[in-house]
Amino acid sequence: MINHHCTTMFSLSFLQFFSLIFVLLYLFSLLRILIMSTSSAVTTATTTNNEHKSYPFIGSMISFNRNSHRLIHWFTHLLSVSSSQTIVLNLFGAKNQMIVTANPDNIEHMLKTKFQNYPKGKPFTDILGDFLGTGIFNVDGELWSTQRKLASHEFSTKSLREFVVSVLEEEITTRLVPLLEIAAQKDEVLDMQDVLRRLAFDTICKISLGWDPCCLDYNRSVPPLAAAFDAAAGASAMRGVSLASWVWKAKRFLNVGSERKLRDAVGVVHRSVNEIIRERRQQMDGSESQRDLLSRFISAGHDDEMVRDMVISFLMAGRDTTSAAMTWLFWLLTWHPKIEKDLLKEVNSAVDNHGTTQKVPNMSHEPKVVGLDQLSFNFDDLKKMDYLKACLCESMRLYPPVVWDSKHAGEDDVLPDGTPVYKGNRVMYFPYGMGRMEKLWGKDCLEFRPDRWFSEPGVFKMENPYKFPVFQAGPRVCLGKEMAFIQMKYVMASVLKRFELVPVSLDKPVFVPMLTAHMVGGLKVRVRKRSGACEL
Numbered sequence: 001m002i003n004h005h006c007t008t009m010f011s012l013s014f015l016q017f018f019s020l021i022f023v024l025l026y027l028f029s030l031l032r033i034l035i036m037s038t039s040s041a042v043t044t045a046t047t048t049n050n051e052h053k054s055y056p057f058i059g060s061m062i063s064f065n066r067n068s069h070r071l072i073h074w075f076t077h078l079l080s081v082s083s084s085q086t087i088v089l090n091l092f093g094a095k096n097q098m099i100v101t102a103n104p105d106n107i108e109h110m111l112k113t114k115f116q117n118y119p120k121g122k123p124f125t126d127i128l129g130d131f132l133g134t135g136i137f138n139v140d141g142e143l144w145s146t147q148r149k150l151a152s153h154e155f156s157t158k159s160l161r162e163f164v165v166s167v168l169e170e171e172i173t174t175r176l177v178p179l180l181e182i183a184a185q186k187d188e189v190l191d192m193q194d195v196l197r198r199l200a201f202d203t204i205c206k207i208s209l210g211w212d213p214c215c216l217d218y219n220r221s222v223p224p225l226a227a228a229f230d231a232a233a234g235a236s237a238m239r240g241v242s243l244a245s246w247v248w249k250a251k252r253f254l255n256v257g258s259e260r261k262l263r264d265a266v267g268v269v270h271r272s273v274n275e276i277i278r279e280r281r282q283q284m285d286g287s288e289s290q291r292d293l294l295s296r297f298i299s300a301g302h303d304d305e306m307v308r309d310m311v312i313s314f315l316m317a318g319r320d321t322t323s324a325a326m327t328w329l330f331w332l333l334t335w336h337p338k339i340e341k342d343l344l345k346e347v348n349s350a351v352d353n354h355g356t357t358q359k360v361p362n363m364s365h366e367p368k369v370v371g372l373d374q375l376s377f378n379f380d381d382l383k384k385m386d387y388l389k390a391c392l393c394e395s396m397r398l399y400p401p402v403v404w405d406s407k408h409a410g411e412d413d414v415l416p417d418g419t420p421v422y423k424g425n426r427v428m429y430f431p432y433g434m435g436r437m438e439k440l441w442g443k444d445c446l447e448f449r450p451d452r453w454f455s456e457p458g459v460f461k462m463e464n465p466y467k468f469p470v471f472q473a474g475p476r477v478c479l480g481k482e483m484a485f486i487q488m489k490y491v492m493a494s495v496l497k498r499f500e501l502v503p504v505s506l507d508k509p510v511f512v513p514m515l516t517a518h519m520v521g522g523l524k525v526r527v528r529k530r531s532g533a534c535e536l
Contacts, residue, residue, distance in 0.1 A: 068241075072403060072432050072433070072511075072513055075087070075100055075430055075432075075433050076430075076432065076436050078100075079100065079101075079102045079430065079433045080436070080437060080438070084103060084417040084418070085101060085102040085103040085106075085417070085437065085439065086099065086101040086102070086106060086415065086417055086419050087101075088419065096425075097422070097425055097426075098425070098426045098427075098428065099415075099419060099421060099425060099426070099427045100404075100428045100429075101415070101417075101419075101429055102429070102430050102434040102437050102440070103415075103416070103417050104464060104466040105415075105417065105466075106416055106417055106419070106429070107429045107466045107469055107473070108466040108474075109415055109416050110407055110429065111429075111466065111469070111472065111473045111474035111475075111476065112466075112473065112474035114413060115474055115475050115476075116410070117409060117410045117413055118407035118408070118409060118410070118427060119140035119407060119408065120139075120140055120406075120407060120408065121140070121406075121407065121409075121410075121424075121426075122408070123426065124138075124406055124407075125138050125139065125140070126245065127239045127245075130252075130262060130263070130266050131233070131262070131266055131312070131316075132309060132312055132313050133305070133308070133309035133312070134305075134306065134309050135309035135310050135311075135313030135314075135316075136148060136151060136310055136313050136314075137313040137317060138309075138313065147306075147310060148475075148476075148479075150297070150300055150302075151314075151479055152479060154293060154296050154297075155479045155480065155483070159291055160291065160293075160296075161379060161483075161486075162379070163207065163291040163292070164207055164483055164486060165379055165382075165486065165490070167203055168486070168490045168491070169376045171199060171202055171203055171206070171216065172199075172490065172491065175199070175202070175216040175217065176195070176199055176216065176491070176494070176495070177494065177498065179216065179218070180495065180499050181498075181529070183526075183527040184499065184527040184528060184529045187526060188526075189524050189525070189526060190526075190527060191522035191523060192327060192330055192501060192522070192523040192524075192525050193323070193327045193518065193519050193522040193523045195216070196322075196326050196327055196491070197320060197323045198215035198216045199215075199216050199491065200318065200319055200320065200322050200323040200487075201213060201229075201315075201319050202214065202215050202216050203318075204314065204315055205315065206292065207292060207293060207314075207318070208292060208293045208294060208311045208314045208315055208318070209276050209293075209294050209315075210280065210291075210292030210295060213225060213226050224268050224272060225268065225269060225272040227268075228264075228267075228268035228272070229265075229269055229315065229319065231261055231264075232262060232265035232269055233319075233320075233514070233515050233516075234258075234261075234514070235258045235259070235261050235262035236262060236515060237514040237515045238258045239258075240515070269312065270308065273308050273311060274304065274308060276294070277304050277308060278304075280294055280295060281298060293310075293314060294307065297311065314480075317478075317480060318480060318483075318484070319516075320515075320516035320518070321402065321484065321516055322401075322491075324399070324401040324516055324517050324518060324519075325392060325399075325401050325488060326392075326488055326491060326492060327519055327523050328395050328396075328398070328399040328511075328519070329392060329395035329492065330492075330501055330525075331503065331509060331523055332391075332395055332398075332448050333496075333501075334502070334503050335448075336448055339391065339448070339450060340496070343387055343388060344496060344497070346385055346387045347497050348497065350377060350381045350384065350385065350493070351497070376494075377489075377490055377493060377494070379486065382485075382486050382489045382490060382493070385493065386458075386460035387450065388489050388493060389453075389460060389489065390450040390452075390453035390454065390460060391450045391492075392489070393453050393462075393463075393468070394448055394449065394450045394452065394453060395448070396470045397441070397470075398435050398436075398448065399432075399511055399517065400431040400435065400470045400517065401517055402431065402470065402515075402516060402517070403430070403431065403432040403513035404428050404429065404431065404432065405428065405431075405469075405472065406426050406427065406428045407426075407427050408424060408425070408426055409421045409422065409423055409424060409427060410423065411423050415427075429469060431468075431469055431470050432513070432517075434467070434468075434469070440467055471484075496530075497530070498529070498530055499528065499529060500527075500528040500529075501526075501527060501528075502525055502527075502528060503523070503524065504525060504526065509521070509523065
């Protein structure tokens with residue numbers, strides 16, 4: 001009996017040992033393929049490899065890794081040859097698959113029809129949780145709904161709209177225009193991407209915090225909050241491109257590498273914003289003189305931590321998105337002089353409708369008279385600039401500031417195109433690829449054509465938001481959409497009216513997706529004063 005028992009144990013142990021050896025050999029062979037594919041990808045980083053192969057157990061991991069340096073191009077190709085405009089990447093089994101779609105019906109299903117089943121989800125909120133905390137852009141459910149109602153009310157007020165325009169006027173007339181004039185006089189090379197990012201950060205800080213970081217003043221050092229924001233955004237983006245969450249979580253536990261940088265940067269951001277909140281509470285006297293978002297949120301009775309996380313979310317949303325869109329449009333216009341000329345006609349038409357002088361509101365609320373060359377734009381002027389809006393939309397169609405956005409399925413589901421979705425699956429919609437789909441935009445989808453945004457001459461028509469989801473859509477549509485257009489129109493019109501930007505390099509810039517996309521190396525230009533700004 002004992003011998004039989006020992007023999008059985010031995011046979012089981014032998015089978016277990018044999019099975020373990022088999023699994024190890026299998027994993028070793030897969031590791032070898034992975035290493036070889038990685039090596040191949042590194043040595044041929046500029047080559048095109050659009051294959052998508054799936055293996056047992058590890059699924060699409062090898063193909064994903066092989067194309068990790070060119071994911072946006074790989075996804076775009078796979079979607080363009082997919083009959084449903086949807087692809088499924090199996091990562092360690094169907095329950096862990098990632099679905100990428102450029103199908104407007106699927107996107108409407110996710111963002112509107114089955115909104116409750118497609119929250120951001122814990123895998124996403126974990127990535128930005130240390131940075132954005134429980135701010136509106138990083139939460140779901142009741143916490144999101146409460147903040148959304150508060151923010152929606154504030155964004156709909158006329159006083160905030162007027163405040164935004166006055167902030168833009170001051171920033172552009174006292175900093176941006178003088179900076180460009182000096183560059184033109186000295187024939188200096190400027191990085192317009194950096195200029196626009198500094199401008200955007202100054203603007204969003206004034207609007208959100210009522211605080212001026214003076215980033216556009218190149219004579220001053222960059223404030224700690226701005227530098228820390230850059231570092232925190234970059235380190236958070238590194239989490240997003242990790243093959244598995246345990247990688248960055250292990251680094252966070254050990255406090256090493258990018259996770260240590262993130263922890264330090266977030267500490268600076270939180271301390272800086274907390275200090276601004278503390279000082280604002282002491283300054284507030286119940287009057288409406290403080291028109292920034294921070295003061296409005298404090299007046300609503302929220303505690304410091306929620307207020308901090310909310311304003312940090314708005315800083316994040318408004319910091320690089322508008323600057324990225326304008327950077328690519330300035331570059332596109334340098335290669336399309338006919339479109340730039342038509343755009344100037346619209347801008348100068350707004351100027352002509354004013355006459356030679358006008359009273360314009362400023363930050364001190366005192367009317368001032370400005371000459372034609374210094375003319376500012378009011379809200380109504382900017383709303384009428386439909387051709388400029390079409391140029392901005394067309395630029396964002398080709399180069400969206402946010403390349404992709406993900407949700408995580410709460411329960412099993414089936415997308416309108418028949419793709420099965422399992423609970424916990426990451427479902428991603430992909431604006432960058434959508435702008436390059438012939439099925440959506442026609443055979444000229446790769447061309448910069450602002451006129452595609454007009455249903456007939458002079459009649460602007462905004463596209464279906466599920467076909468053009470750069471501002472999201474459905475219940476989570478971007479609250480700052482109109483404010484973003486006003487800001488971009490004001491900056492673009494003010495610069496184009498006075499200056500011509502000439503790129504230093506003739507090479508096509510490289511588009512890189514991070515939390516927000518950017519242009520590798522920036523947009524280096526020489527600035528030329530536009531002679532006879534109103535003469536075409």
